[in-house]
Amino acid sequence: MTEAAAAGLKRIREALQSSEMPELPPVLSLAPEETPSPQAMVQRFRSEFEALGGRFFWEPGSETATDRLSKLLRDGELRRVACFDVPWLTSLVRGAGVEPFEKDLSVCDVCITTAHMLVAEQGLIVMAASPWGPRAASSLSPVHIVVAQFAQLVWGLGDALARIGEVIEDGEMPSDIVFIAGPSRTADIEKTLVIPAHGPRELCVVLIGEAGPPAEAGAGEEPA
């Protein structure tokens, strides 16, 4: 600590001298009383994420996820694919018929990553700085596709904050954790909503596993 900081803290201690300090309240739990079912979690994530302008696909397994990915790349004419080293993900991307590169995010068409967590309640994607998650992945590429496993889905923001220690690589806070709620946006001109601002123009989540969507829900249909 610098001397200036120590002196500053001393001044604050003096300013507070005569006052009582109220207790620190325990963290307010916003968790629902009953743990929502997997179906309910995915439904909530889908509705929140789509309301934010994201595109959501639920696939029962790697095979259909590969098909989904190759369809997304084909339909969006996304040729230069950036993908960082997560073995299951890179093999998925290769299965979709593309050779990913790891270098310059500013020249790719799409960046495909996984996420550390998805948060159902607010439709969030949680990514921490890591060997496979460059900080710019969520902001520099024109399209960002997040492929996540069902086990990565949690219910609330509180659950995500509590679990950060478990999901990061070495248990220590990474230099950056980002909570993404849909594509970037601005309303700085007459409060008119514009998407995107500086981030990707398109944000997709492909969720794999826990049985995938029930047949009647239309497996991974395009959102209306």
Place this chain on the structure above:
Amino acid sequence: MTARPGSDGGPRWASFAQRCDDALLDPFLRHKLRHAMDLAVAGRLRRVSEEPRWEDMRDHAHAIRWHVVGALHTYLEQFIERAEARGAHVHWADDAEQARRQVLAIAREHECRRVLKSKSMVTEEIGLRHALESAGMVVKETDLGELIVQWAGEAPSHLTGPAAHKSRGDIGRLIAEQLGVPFTDDPRALTGLVRDHLRGDFLTADLGISGANFLIAETGSVTIVENEGNARLVTGLAPVHVVVAGIERILPRLADLEVFLQLLAGSNAGQKLTAYTSVITGHRREHEVGGPEHVHVVLVDNGRSRMLADPIMRPALMCIRCAACLNVCPVYRRVGGHAYGWCYPGPIGQVLGADMWSEQEGYDLAFGSTLCGACAEACPVRIDLPTVLLRLRQRAAEAEAPGGAAERRRFRLWAFAMRHPRIYRMLPNWLLRLGMRVAPEIPRRVAPGWVATRDLPEPAPQTFAQRWRSTGGFSHD
């Protein structure tokens, strides 16, 4: 013409009333503000109505912020320790001058020339951009609204919507001029132009400066919320990241973010959460891809410890700068942010202004409020702003501050009249009617400011009390 406050963030008190008058004469300003504020308020109310836990969250947030403010030294010490343990350099600035010098020194130490900023009110407060520009650096704002007001040579007029005072036409002309492109007033096209324009800057900047919405004591982290993604790029791409933060913006635990992020986004304009929330802890670690090599945190006191020692002002340190109190304020909604004369407008700006600048002049702001209570109703951390403003007025009256002595005389007269109904009844109405007929110029002499924009109607032939008696008073029929 809307008055433009000093771009160094400093106060221009001389004519708060004059600036309000100027703003009120601009019908377009009022129209633009009403449009923007109505949308923000409607968004907040929608969010509040669909969130059954909203009031619990406010109670909780109040309790936490009041606790933190009362134990600020403990949490700051913890924050500094943990941030330094993770490799961040933490600096302490007693005032704006020191803060500017520290950031300048950091920029020089790393030989930075191209500086990008994301939105931050405390950097406005300390006048950082101009200090860096005067030292020969190229400094650019990256938040769309901030860039617009930078290009216009103005100051932000709202805590979260810096260009709330500008129409799409104003902005279209400005961008056409700045970028040499054909005029458009389509927000989507304009946003696209700025996106393309800034992309190169993001990739080549060598210093990124941001504010901080919350400092987390438990982890030594800095939390930044935003919607545009510009702060992600400012803080993530340049090799050096400087965070400038007010010392009061602390939360004890990472887990506290769940409530505070929702309250902040919801109170501002009704979002559940902003598009990006970054929790930044120190510099890039060895195994991570990308991120700055150096992170500096400049903690700015600049009057805050003085406010802490003042029981009237202390509650204002709970503020999380959501702007809800501006959006609902009947004064702000008509005069806009520039009338307040410094970077913090609206009810919270009126309170902060009373201390942060000259005491005597600062009280002037405290009188520019209707005390209607809308701000307290909206405040997510339940700061009782009207009461604080009232106490500041009391202090002004006791200190014989400008307006204080004259006002006291007027009210003493009024109080006397109110205590003596006979005398009070004698005064109106025939006397006033007669007076106004015989000497119609009297009101202009006595209260020139008041009648300049208002008509003084002739009193009714009968007073209310006379009418009351003549109609038989209150009747249940």
